[in-house]
Amino acid sequence: MRRLTSTLIAAAAALGSVAVAASPVSAGTPGSVTETAVTGTVPTSPANLQMVRLVRLSRTGEFLAVGKPTGSGQNYYMWQLKSDYTVDTSFGTNGVIDTGVADPASCSTQNMNNTGMICSSVRGLAYNEVSNTYALFINRQIGGTSYIHALNHIIVGDLKTGQIKSTAVTRDVTSTSSTNADTEFAGLGITAQTLSKEECTAVAGTSVNGTVLTYAFLETYSSYMLPNGSLVLSLSCNYSNTVNNTAPVTDAKEYRTSHYLALKVSGSSLVLDTTWGTNGRVIVNAADSGKCVDNYGMSPVTDLGITTMTSTKPYTVFPVSVRNRSTTVPSGMNYTTYEGCNTVGQSIQYTSKLYSITAAGKVTEALDMGTSTTPMFPTRWVIDPAGRWVSIIRSSTSPSSQTPPTYSAVRLVNGKGDTTFGTNGQKALDLPSTVTVNGASVSVNYSISGMITTQDEVLFTGFSSTSNPSMIMCNQAGTVTQTLQPFVLSLKTGTIDKTYGTGGLGAAATVLSDQMTFCGSSSAGATFVTSKGQPAYLRSRSATGSQTAGTFIYLWDTVTNATGGGDGGTGTGGATKDTGGEAFTGEKPFSAALAAAPTTGGSLTVAGRVDATVYSKAPARVETNSAITVLKASDADDLDIVTSTPKVCIALTTSVVFTGTGRCTVRIVDEDTRRVVRSFSTTVSAAESTAGTALTTDKPIMFGQIQTALSATARAQVKELAAAATGAGRILILGHSASLYGNEVSNRFISLQRAAAVKRALIAAGVKNPISIVAMGSKDMVSTGKSEAQQALNRRVEVFIFPVAN
Known part of the structure; x- marks a missing residue:
């Protein structure tokens, strides 16, 4: 290499990142932090249970936790923590629910498969305390001979008792142009619905203007629960006649549709709740709209003060960005003409909007945020005591731009921009765009996640974080150091409170993680604001270096004139909390600004090793950042190279390029019949090898x-x-x-x-x-x-x- x-x-500069390492303030002053170990946070059976997801319940202040025992092939379990952080033994059997969903048996102890992919993960945890219902989403990657099959397990249960009411297994559609993946999956003996495919075809049909359905994905991150116990999911559908982007296409067309759907429990199954929206659906973008719409799957905040489906108040708010369909052939595509949403190489104008939606599924445009060259969308929403929705919007300045971004606050009243707050419901914020850290200027980004009440105003608080190293290598040993620091924002002045902590940031809470187990989601955390207005962080952690294992609560001292606080409320006893979030999600400011x-x-000029061999049999070992030829040019017309390990190796027309480390599996298949002609595997490592072209x-x-x-x-x-x-x-x-x-x-x-x-x-x-x-x-x-x-x-x-x- x-x-x-x-x-x-x-x-890189990323949404929600703050690269500041404030010096700790003295104990007892605003912004100081206290770290306390808490016990009894994990059920004693099964043994060696580790948290992988933690969500705070807004009304009760209790927590929902998901975890699994260490080791491969283990089931996921669910339990509830009381407000004192101990296991609630009235939930489930002896305080725990067995979901019945397990890691694939091929998983390593770090929850990685032999291709370096995460075997399984929790993709969402939604709840509603009015209907006493939760929905847990677990994604599993099942390896076949030639394909990796993505399964979504949707588990709906009783929030009070933990009892599972329904478990559905759905399989995302990756391409309907070939039956190879379907045939292989059928041979695995796994029963799974194709909900995404069925929903796409129910709304837009099996084809759109001569194109076919090529991708259909459920967006479980953006799921939320309704007061009647139904579950809302979003869905993306892509139709195209350009399945093979390298093949010449005379009249290339692509269509992208998206919609929300509501599912309810019927017996032990999930079925469409036709009382929601229009026959159970809300269309975000139809195939014949003439527009391209990007619906960002952010974990939504819902107004838990709403207890009936007939309420006309906004139940949640979601952002979309709209752009015109393109008629320019995308750069690098072998098309004669083109019409679609692929805008490679083009200057794009986005119109970013916010929409509010009632519990019953009635949609209203809340705010037009304007037109820009990049999409604009809010961070996390917080509902203030008057029932107003508040968030921070980042300007359309590119994160990679040398020009610092600007920020504005947005406030909605009854689902519309609050014009008494500012023009079009927005107000520019005077926030420092950069700070100096160790002599270097670093970009600062902001998000809010809770509120602190005082006699004079409602303040909003959020967190910043840093991570070291900035580049995490899942297959290498090492230690990841994460720090978390709160800030306090006044909408009245449009600035952060510089008297809080040091320079406006509270003291840092530091958590160490083993790099390999970190990638496998071996810990969990949840941020919240206490009733006293204290920013708080409940986090499980492993024994790493000098750090002891266990669950810890970090509490920061609040501002001197605080009278209370919380995650957000409606003013009528309701409260909200991120329904799918955990510590370190994109809707909160938990991210690190990376190094300059x-x-x-x-x-340098290229003078690497050249290997002209055409390999019919793979060498035992090759090095990363090298390539071998496996087909003669004359054979490439009839044969294709297919890899089932894209993290390790990439298949080209006649060659295989080794870009990672691990086991590379490649198959040579007949282009017409898709019959496997031959296959081989090789080990790719960082050590130098004589085989292959460097x-x-x-x-x-x-x-x-x-x-x-x-x-x-x-x-x-x-x-x-x-x-x-x-x-x-x-x-x-x-x-x-x-x-x-x-x-x-x-x-x-x-x-x-x-x-x-x-x-x-x-x-x-x-x-x-x-x-x-x-x-x-x-x-x-x-x-x-x-x-x-x-x-x-x-x-x-x-x-x-x-x-x-x-």
Whole structure:
């Protein structure tokens, strides 16, 4: 392997990140923190149970917890903690509910499979204290011979007793253009519904204007519960006649639809609740709208003060960004004409809007946030004591831009912008865009997550966090250090309280995690605000270094004139809390600003090892950042290379490129019949090997959230890569995305746009080499953590340069 620089430091700015390390304040002063160990937070049976999700119940102040024993093939369990953080033994049997959903048996103790993917994870935990109902979402990755099959387990139960009322298993549709995956799944002996496919076809049909359904995904992160106990989910559907993006298409068309649906328990099954919305559905974007609509799957806040389905008050608020359908052929696509939502290489204008929706499913436009070159959306909503919805909106400035962003607060009254608060319900906030940390200027971002009441006003509080290292390697030993610090915001003055803590940030709470188990979700936490107005953080943690294992409560002293506080209320006894959230989710300010861009070294030319062998049998071991040829050019017309381990190796026309470490499994299949002609596996490691062609690569080119434009740092990297490509062979570009909201359709599109942006920049820099781009989506994440900071590490492009001989 050859690298242009020896240092791998990613530079990115992410929503909700604050890179400040305030000095601890003295005990007893506003912003000081107390750390206390609490016992009895985990049931004694089964043994070795570890929390992986924790959500606070707003009305009672109790907690819902999900976890599983250490080791592979273990079931997920659910339990409830009382407000004193001890297990409520009246919930379930002896305080615990067995969900019956287990890790795949192939999981490691770090909850990783042999391809480096997370075997299973909790994708959401919604609840409603009015209907005493919860919904738990567990995603499992089931490995077949050629495919990884994603299953969503939806478990609905009684919030008071824990009793499970219904368990549904659904399978997302990844492509309906081929029956290979369906055939393989049928042979696994697993019964699963295809709810996403059935819903897409029920709303838009099996085809749209000559296109076919290619992707259908349930967005479980954005789920919420209704006062009648029904469950609301969002769904994304993609129709296309461009299944193979490399094949020539004369009249390329793509359509993207989305809608919400409500499900209710009937017997032991989940069925459509036709009393909600229009026959159980709310259409966000129809196929014939002529628009492209992005509906961001943020864990919604719901007004738990609403106890009936007939209430006309807003029950939740969701953001969308609208853009025109494009008629420009996307960069890098082999189309003659095009119409759709793929805007690679184009200047885009988004119109960002907020919509309120009642408990019964009636939608009203709440606020038009304006037009910009990037989508705008709020962070987390908090309902103040007067029942007004408050949040912070970040400006449309690109996170990768050198210009600091600006912020505004938004307030809604009865589902509309509060014009008494500011123009169109918004008010500019005078918040510092940057702070100086260790001599460097660092971008600051803001989000609110609770409130503190005083005699004069309602203050809003949120948290900032940092993470070290900034790039987490799930397959390597090491320690992850996370810090958490609160801030207090006044909407009256539009500034943070600089007297709180040091410079406006409270003392840091520090948690250590083992890097490998961290990726497997071996701990959980929940933030909240106590009735005294104290920012609080309940967190489970493992024994790492000098840190002791257990569950700990971190309590920060509040402002001096506080009279109370909470997560948010309606003024009528109701309260709200993030229905699907946990500590370190994208809707809270738990993310780290990453290191400043490193100084890059000089350009290098390619003089790597060349292996001209056409392998019919795989070598026993190869090194990462290398490639081998497995097909002759003449055979490539009839045969395809397929890999089932995209985190480790990528299949090209005649070659296999090794980009990660672990076991690479490749199959050569007949292009027409899809019959496997031959298959092989090899071990990929960092150690040098004599087999394969050595490739030149560089540190990843990083992108901001929902961004496809190159930053100044990225442009400098491209310039260096262009110089290194002089006299070299072909170039492979891999585009990647984060997966914070689980929308793989959007993930693939934005990863393709990023790869295409780097390709255009290389060509503009004078590169004449053949360039191939691959959209990986979120298939090869370097960080599987749920925080914005962890997901920011995935927004990247990798470039591999082949020597001339290949």
